[in-house]
Amino acid sequence: MPPRAAKRPRVADEVVEPSAQDGSDLDEHQLFTQWAKAGGVEIHGVAPKRIEGRGIGLVTTMRHKAGDRLLFIPERAMFKPDAKLLEREKLQSASPQAQLAFSAMFACKPPEGNTGWETKPWTDVWPTVGDFTASMPIYWRKEDCEFLPPTARPHLKRQESDYDRDWDSVEDSCTALGYDEKAFKYYWTIVNSRSFHWKPPRGKGVMVMCPFVDYLNHGPTGSSCKVVLTAKGYEVLADRKYKPGEEVLATYGAHSNDKLLVHYGFIHWPSDETTPSPDDSISLDDAIMPKFSTDTREQLEHVGYCGGYMLTPTTNEICFRTEVAVRATLLTANEWEYFLGSGEDLAEDQSARVHDWVMEHLKEWRATCLGKMSELEKRPGTPKPVLEVTCRRWAQISEAVDRFVAQ
Numbered sequence: 001m002p003p004r005a006a007k008r009p010r011v012a013d014e015v016v017e018p019s020a021q022d023g024s025d026l027d028e029h030q031l032f033t034q035w036a037k038a039g040g041v042e043i044h045g046v047a048p049k050r051i052e053g054r055g056i057g058l059v060t061t062m063r064h065k066a067g068d069r070l071l072f073i074p075e076r077a078m079f080k081p082d083a084k085l086l087e088r089e090k091l092q093s094a095s096p097q098a099q100l101a102f103s104a105m106f107a108c109k110p111p112e113g114n115t116g117w118e119t120k121p122w123t124d125v126w127p128t129v130g131d132f133t134a135s136m137p138i139y140w141r142k143e144d145c146e147f148l149p150p151t152a153r154p155h156l157k158r159q160e161s162d163y164d165r166d167w168d169s170v171e172d173s174c175t176a177l178g179y180d181e182k183a184f185k186y187y188w189t190i191v192n193s194r195s196f197h198w199k200p201p202r203g204k205g206v207m208v209m210c211p212f213v214d215y216l217n218h219g220p221t222g223s224s225c226k227v228v229l230t231a232k233g234y235e236v237l238a239d240r241k242y243k244p245g246e247e248v249l250a251t252y253g254a255h256s257n258d259k260l261l262v263h264y265g266f267i268h269w270p271s272d273e274t275t276p277s278p279d280d281s282i283s284l285d286d287a288i289m290p291k292f293s294t295d296t297r298e299q300l301e302h303v304g305y306c307g308g309y310m311l312t313p314t315t316n317e318i319c320f321r322t323e324v325a326v327r328a329t330l331l332t333a334n335e336w337e338y339f340l341g342s343g344e345d346l347a348e349d350q351s352a353r354v355h356d357w358v359m360e361h362l363k364e365w366r367a368t369c370l371g372k373m374s375e376l377e378k379r380p381g382t383p384k385p386v387l388e389v390t391c392r393r394w395a396q397i398s399e400a401v402d403r404f405v406a407q
């Protein structure tokens with residue numbers, strides 16, 4: 001997440017836990033920490049700190065051993081959809097995300113006459129519209145989104161259609177209460193990047209927001225603390241030993257960098273800048289699907305194998321769907337159906353032929369990637385953070401293709 005210098009004169013550069021009694025000495029993160037504790041949140045030896053390139057994150061302020069409780073967010077501290085408000089506005093059939101975003105907007109930016117939920121200390125530490133404009137593709141100009149790698153565009157298209165559907169469902173209520181679309185979109189994006197699922201022991205599951213735990217930045221598989229849903233709330237446990245000053249990460253899911261970019265506005269970029277993320281995958285649809293004949297596509301559709309082809313950068317392997325699809329174009333119907341049913345070739349192993357076919361088309365596609373990157377770099381007017389993250393993702397894709405081609 002980009003630095004938030006404009007609105008944050010005293011962002012927590014140092015880890016300092018709250019001390020002043022009257023709050024006069026404290027910055028917004030320390031005030032929020034006090035507010036969260038007063039609301040029942042337990043915080044043990046972790047505190048917010050600005051992390052280069054990630055906005056604010058949580059770092060340890062003392063030694064911890066594996067299994068130590070770092071945070072506990074009881075149910076009463078969670079922000080939930082406002083059932084009465086949603087019933088009054090007839091929004092019970094809106095999506096869970098729309099319901100939570102609408103409730104948060106109403107609570108955080110109350111229309112006149114509504115005293116609302118006292119959220120200011122919390123909202124003061126949230127990203128601003130400016131942060132979102134720099135990092136979230138759904139906030140970017142259309143002409144900048146066109147330079148997103150084709151592997152990321154389907155995620156954005158899906159997100160935009162979810163957003164449009166949610167805006168349709170709340171538009172009348174927003175207009176009646178004096179909210180414009182800009183306001184709703186802000187809370188929708190907040191919910192998109194900071195919400196949790198909550199299922200009480202009895203009752204149905206809902207999307208909620210949990211104070212303080214929403215400071216946790218994402219780490220790929222293998223680098224995450226344990227975030228456990230209990231009958232009483234969310235518990236965060238140390239996954240390993242920590243020294244003071246280490247960042248605690250949580251995984252938002254084993255997502256590819258294209259999904260992280262669209263949904264959370266960043267890509268995982270390891271410190272050595274070369275090792276791919278263990279969760280990353282590169283969609284090959286744009287590179288290989290145009291090479292299939294109409295008949296092959298129809299056959300693949302018929303068996304549910306049309307699209308969703310992936311290259312895994314950590315192993316340089318193509319997925320089983322790709323193995324099936326390429327065989328549909330290379331083999332006879334009998335040979336292909338045998339592979340489809342058993343995962344093995346009828347006679348000779350065809351893996352090398354499949355690899356060569358994919359490699360040939362990936363070489364061609366790599367040239368398109370490189371062309372796009374140089375076009376993007378020369379383009380005037382692209383905001384710097386947009387340019388940086390887009391070029392980095394193109395570079396990751398191009399490097400993954402290089403490694404596949406070189407094997």
Ligand SMILES: C[S@@+](CC[C@H](N)C(=O)[O-])C[C@H]1O[C@@H](n2cnc3c(N)ncnc32)[C@H](O)[C@@H]1O
Pocket residue numbers: 001053054055056057125126127135193194214215216217218219263264265266267268
């Ligand atoms: C749940 S919030 C985490 C707290 C956030 N960093 C902040 O400043 O409020 C999620 C957002 O944090 C940022 N973020 C999380 N993990 C990151 C990472 N590994 N690298 C860069 N940014 C990250 C992204 O902007 C994401 O949308």
